[in-house]
Amino acid sequence: MNLANNITGKVVVITGASSGLGETTARLLASKGANVVLGARREENLIKITNEINSELNGKAVYLKTDVTKKDDVQALIEKAVSEFGKIDVLINNAGLMSIAPMDQLKIDEWESMIDINIKGVLYGIAATLPIFQKQESGHFINISSVAGIKIFSPGGTVYSGTKYAVRAISDGLRHEVGGKIRTTTIEPGAVDSELKYGSSHKESSDFVTDFYKNAIPSDSIARAIVYAIEQPADVDINEIVIRPTVQEF
Template sequence: MSNGIQGKVVVITGASSGLGEATARHLAKLGAKVVLGARRQERMDVIVRDIKANGGEASAYTVDVTRRDDLSALVENAIRDFGRIDVMINNAGLMAIAPIAELRVDEWDRMIDINVKGVLYGIAAALPKFEAQGSGHFINISSVAGIKVFSPGGSVYSGTKYAVRAISDGLRHEVGGKIRTTTIEPGAVDSELKLGSGHQPSADVVKEFYKQAIPAESVARAIAYAIEQPGDVDINEIVLRPTSQDF
C-alpha cells in the first residue's frame, strides 16, 4: 500500500545539515526520491551515499539560494534525474539575531536574500513545472518567530519569517486548486541555525535559548505528515516547538 510519499520526487534546499539533512534522510527511508541542494557539496555527497547504501534514491547539487539561476538549475536537474518534481521544500535559512540599533545592515541584507528571496526563487523555479503537470506541493520553512517577534534582537529575522508566512498564504490562494502549500513553523530545533548570530551578546542569548531544542527529525516527521496526505488535503500550517518553550 502506498504511503503517499513513496516514489515522489522531493527537492530540498539547505540540505547539507540540520532540518534539510534530516528531512532528506527521513523521506528517503519512506521511499521518496530526494534531490538535495546546498552550498556544501561534500556534506551532501555523504548524505547521498548513505541514502543509496540503504536502498534509497538521491542526488545533490551545489546551490546558493540567493542566485535564482541556481534554483532553476536545481529543479531542472531533479527532472533530468527522476523525470518530474512533486515537492519543493524551501528550507535554507539564516538567523542573525542582533538589536536593530546595532545596524548590522549586511546581516539584514543576507537574511532577506536567503530567507525571503531564496523562497521566492524556489517558488519561481518549481511553479511552472507544477502548473504544467497539474500538481505539486510547496513546503516553506518559516518559524515560530514568524508568528511572534523573537525578542530581544530578532526583529529583522522575524520580519523575514513573517514574510514567508505571507508569501505562502498568498500562494495558496492563487494556485491552490491543484498545487498544495504548507508552511512549517518550528521553534527551537537543533541545527546550525543557532550559530548565525555575529553579535556576541545576542549569540549568548540564542545559545541559552537553544538548550531546550528538539531534534531536527521532529520537523522531518511534520513535513512527511504534510506530504503523505491525499491530494485533496492541503495541510496549510504546522507549528511545533519543544514542550518547554513558552515563546
C-alpha cells in the same frame, strides 16, 4: 489507504539539505522511498549525505551545489530534479539563516543576507517550480517559516522575524492564488537543534541564543511533520503546522 505509498516514488527537492532539518528530512523521506534532490552550498556535506542515502536507504538521492541567493542556481537545481526523475512532487524551501542582534547594532550585511536567503531564496524556488507544478497539474510547496514568523522575536530577532513573517505571507498568498491542484504548507518550528544557532556575530545575542536552545528538540520532530503533510491524499492540504518544544513559551 496505505499512506506510506504517498511518499514512495515522490520526487522531493530540498534546499538547505546539507545540515539540520533539511538533512534529517531528506534522510527520513528517502527511508520511506522518496527520491530526494538536495541543494546547499557545502558540497562535501551533500556528497556524504547523498552517498549514505544511496547506500543505506530505500530512496535515491542526487545533489547539486546550490546558492539560493542566485536564481540561476535554484533554476538549475529544479532542472536537475526533472532531468533525473522526470517530475517534481514537492519543493521544500528550507535554506535559512538566523543572525540575531539588536537593531541599533546596524548589522546591515546580515539583514541583507537574511533577506536574500530567507525571502528571495524562497521566491526563486517558487519561480523555478510553479510552471512545472502548473503543467503537471500537481505539486506541493513546503515553506519553512518559524514561530518567529508568528510573534516578533525581539529584541534581536526583528529582521529574522521579518523574513519569517514574509515566508508565511508568501506561502499563504501562494496557496490562495494557485490552490486547487497545488498544495502549500507552511511549517513554523520553535527551537530545533541544528547549526542555525551559530548564525549570530553579536556576542550577547549569540550567548542568549545558546541559552535559549538548551530546550531545543531534535530535527526529526520537524521531519516527521513534513512527512505527515506530504503523505496526505492529494485532496488534503495541510496548510500550517506549528511545532515547539513543550517547555518553550515563545
